[in-house]
Amino acid sequence: MSEHSIIDGIGAAIPTPNLDTDQIMPKQFLRGIDKAGLAQGLLYDLRHDAQHQLRPDFVLNRPAYKGASILVGGSNFGCGSSREHAVWGLQQFGIQAVIAPSFGEIFYSNAMNNRLLLVMLAEADVERIMADVDDPLSSTIHIDIGNMTLKSRSVSASFALSARHQRMFMEGLDVIGASLAYQEQISGFQRQHWQARPWLQNIAHDTRARLNAGKS
Numbered sequence: 001m002s003e004h005s006i007i008d009g010i011g012a013a014i015p016t017p018n019l020d021t022d023q024i025m026p027k028q029f030l031r032g033i034d035k036a037g038l039a040q041g042l043l044y045d046l047r048h049d050a051q052h053q054l055r056p057d058f059v060l061n062r063p064a065y066k067g068a069s070i071l072v073g074g075s076n077f078g079c080g081s082s083r084e085h086a087v088w089g090l091q092q093f094g095i096q097a098v099i100a101p102s103f104g105e106i107f108y109s110n111a112m113n114n115r116l117l118l119v120m121l122a123e124a125d126v127e128r129i130m131a132d133v134d135d136p137l138s139s140t141i142h143i144d145i146g147n148m149t150l151k152s153r154s155v156s157a158s159f160a161l162s163a164r165h166q167r168m169f170m171e172g173l174d175v176i177g178a179s180l181a182y183q184e185q186i187s188g189f190q191r192q193h194w195q196a197r198p199w200l201q202n203i204a205h206d207t208r209a210r211l212n213a214g215k216s
Contacts, residue, residue, distance in 0.1 A: 009069030020080030078107025
């Protein structure tokens with residue numbers, strides 16, 4: 001069994017339908033030039049009040065859900081803009097998986113390509129899982145990526161993943177790592193391409209050099 005094949009963790013329910021990426025990661029946290037520091041912005045307006053103080057009743061602020069690694073969300077989770085920061089912020093906060101009846105299409109691609117597992121289940125199953133995790137004593141969820149199964153206190157369900165996404169999770173790869181697994185084939189294609197079309201190799205560099213030479 002791969003070390004990446006199991007996610008076991010505390011589940012926290014955020015039942016809001018159509019929770020969009022602007023709410024997951026508000027615009028004021030998109031000013032950086034890298035991925036750092038996004039955890040503080042995650043669900044900021046839900047986690048904080050108008051005075052920027054933590055709301056003690058919000059699920060991720062409650063002591064019983066400290067360290068929660070699985071979110072249970074409403075339908076169309078992650079709709080809205082294409083900002084990948086929403087995915088990075090969830091991961092930096094410690095979230096490894098989101099369970100919901102449906103997801104925004106772009107968010108789904110961003111999440112899976114970054115190895116944030118999205119599990120799509122029937123709405124009735126999701127509602128039962130939400131009821132389970134509402135009790136801190138039964139908030140643990142077990143996800144087996146190899147067998148594509150999930151268990152909570154009252155739900156045992158199967159879910160679907162594409163073969164590519166399942167392999168990425170099992171092997172601990174994001175989309176860049178998955179692409180680099182084909183490095184030998186990529187290099188082979190590159191060699192054949194330049195052998196067949198040598199006049200195209202370095203054409204941009206050579207053109208710029210000629211233009212610069214003409215200016216001197």
